[in-house]
Amino acid sequence: MSTDLDTRLASALAAAPADCVVFDLTGIAGQYDDLLRELPGVAVRFAMKACPVDEVLTCLADRGAGFDAASPAEIAQALRLGVPADLIHYGNTVKSDASIAEAHRLGVRTFATDSVQDVAAIAAHAPGARVYCRLATSGDGALWGLSRKFGCSQDDAVRVLTAARDAGLTPAGLSVHVGSQQMTYEAWQQAVDLLADAMVALRGRGIVLDHVNLGGGLPALGYLDRHGTRLEPPLDKMFAVLREGMEHLRDLNTAPLDFVMEPGRHLVADHGAIRAHVYRLTERRQPDGERVHWLYLSCGKFNGLYEMDELCHRLVFPGHSEGEHVAAVVAGPTCDSDDAYGAAHRLVPRALASGDPVWVLSAGAYATSYMTQGFNGFGPLPHTSAQDGSDRREAAA
Numbered sequence: 001m002s003t004d005l006d007t008r009l010a011s012a013l014a015a016a017p018a019d020c021v022v023f024d025l026t027g028i029a030g031q032y033d034d035l036l037r038e039l040p041g042v043a044v045r046f047a048m049k050a051c052p053v054d055e056v057l058t059c060l061a062d063r064g065a066g067f068d069a070a071s072p073a074e075i076a077q078a079l080r081l082g083v084p085a086d087l088i089h090y091g092n093t094v095k096s097d098a099s100i101a102e103a104h105r106l107g108v109r110t111f112a113t114d115s116v117q118d119v120a121a122i123a124a125h126a127p128g129a130r131v132y133c134r135l136a137t138s139g140d141g142a143l144w145g146l147s148r149k150f151g152c153s154q155d156d157a158v159r160v161l162t163a164a165r166d167a168g169l170t171p172a173g174l175s176v177h178v179g180s181q182q183m184t185y186e187a188w189q190q191a192v193d194l195l196a197d198a199m200v201a202l203r204g205r206g207i208v209l210d211h212v213n214l215g216g217g218l219p220a221l222g223y224l225d226r227h228g229t230r231l232e233p234p235l236d237k238m239f240a241v242l243r244e245g246m247e248h249l250r251d252l253n254t255a256p257l258d259f260v261m262e263p264g265r266h267l268v269a270d271h272g273a274i275r276a277h278v279y280r281l282t283e284r285r286q287p288d289g290e291r292v293h294w295l296y297l298s299c300g301k302f303n304g305l306y307e308m309d310e311l312c313h314r315l316v317f318p319g320h321s322e323g324e325h326v327a328a329v330v331a332g333p334t335c336d337s338d339d340a341y342g343a344a345h346r347l348v349p350r351a352l353a354s355g356d357p358v359w360v361l362s363a364g365a366y367a368t369s370y371m372t373q374g375f376n377g378f379g380p381l382p383h384t385s386a387q388d389g390s391d392r393r394e395a396a397a
Helices: 005-015 025-038 054-064 072-079 097-103 116-125 154-166 188-205 235-252 265-271
Strands: 022-023 042-047 066-069 089-091 110-113 131-136 142-144 170-175 180-182 211-213 256-263 274-287 293-295 323-329 340-349 356-360 384-388 388-392
Touching: 005 022, 005 025, 005 089, 005 274, 005 356, 005 384, 022 025, 022 265, 025 042, 025 054, 025 265, 025 384, 042 054, 054 066, 054 072, 054 131, 054 384, 066 072, 072 097, 072 323, 097 116, 110 116, 116 154, 131 154, 154 170, 154 188, 170 188, 293 340
Parallel strands: 022 384, 042 066, 042 256, 066 089, 089 110, 110 131, 131 170, 170 211, 211 256, 293 323
Antiparallel strands: 022 274, 142 180, 274 293, 274 356, 323 340, 384 388
16 A cells, blocks of 8 residues: 555645545555455454544445444444444453443344453343453563553453353453554564464363454554654555454364454655644744754644654645755644654744644545544634535534
């Protein structure tokens, strides 16, 4: 997939009269198709938290995707869009009794788990459900490791799925998550080894699985590091490791074994962008005596760029391709000092003026879902969809 600015996206950004998030639905559909070509036979359950926008979800559902939901509200959203309940699983291991019961009432029958306490609650409030147990991973190599709050050890997984069987549930599978925006293929190799060991241990208890959930973590390709250099995750090698790992796990199982993945940012990040504008380009002396340029934008950590602490986005300044550039710290509009891209300096046109448009690329993941409801009075951005040349303004999801 190219990480250059797509023509559809560029046209929609240029046409946008005000700040908004733009999604290229054709690009998202193509990214989904590319994933299935790399991992044939894998069932995709899109991680809704990455982009809970109706048009994006419908686009993926139309291609055959199901959904990884983390709450009854996400389940209800997917159902409202016409997604069958059997293509939705409750992928959050953190669930209240009321949430389990509501998910079951809505028709969901597959639940993630990682503790015997959660298993007992599922048995009580979703009797007869299918459960899969999440194994803990190190999270090494990922921008967000996700290694503390979720998942259990192999020994605990055996205990959890045995308890599920004893409680009348179906111990259906295992899952892993190697961390969000995983940058190494070795993480997938380690995950396959974890899964293999757990499968063998479960077989010793008479538990044979029907599926393995390989989780999320597949990276987007358009992000920059703190120095403005494009990140280059070894995506081809990751896919090769996953294909080999799936064959290995199938060989270990004594029954047919299906595979599920929960991609989020991999499908949408590079096919969404923010149309923002310049607040002010300033120059001022810092406490240490250094003179620094600051570029303040109309969006930042609290209204579209929440992840700016960990990664940077490519910025495009329409109409300013020529002329002198200066190194500046890029920041959002609020009076919170965390609302900035760290101390990294980016080259920006010196001629920028208040009101000039700025395009923030690779912003399709988490731009809408992390927005606050008006921090400092700066509201969430609306969004628009770019598909086959169309430009339709929509209300914020």
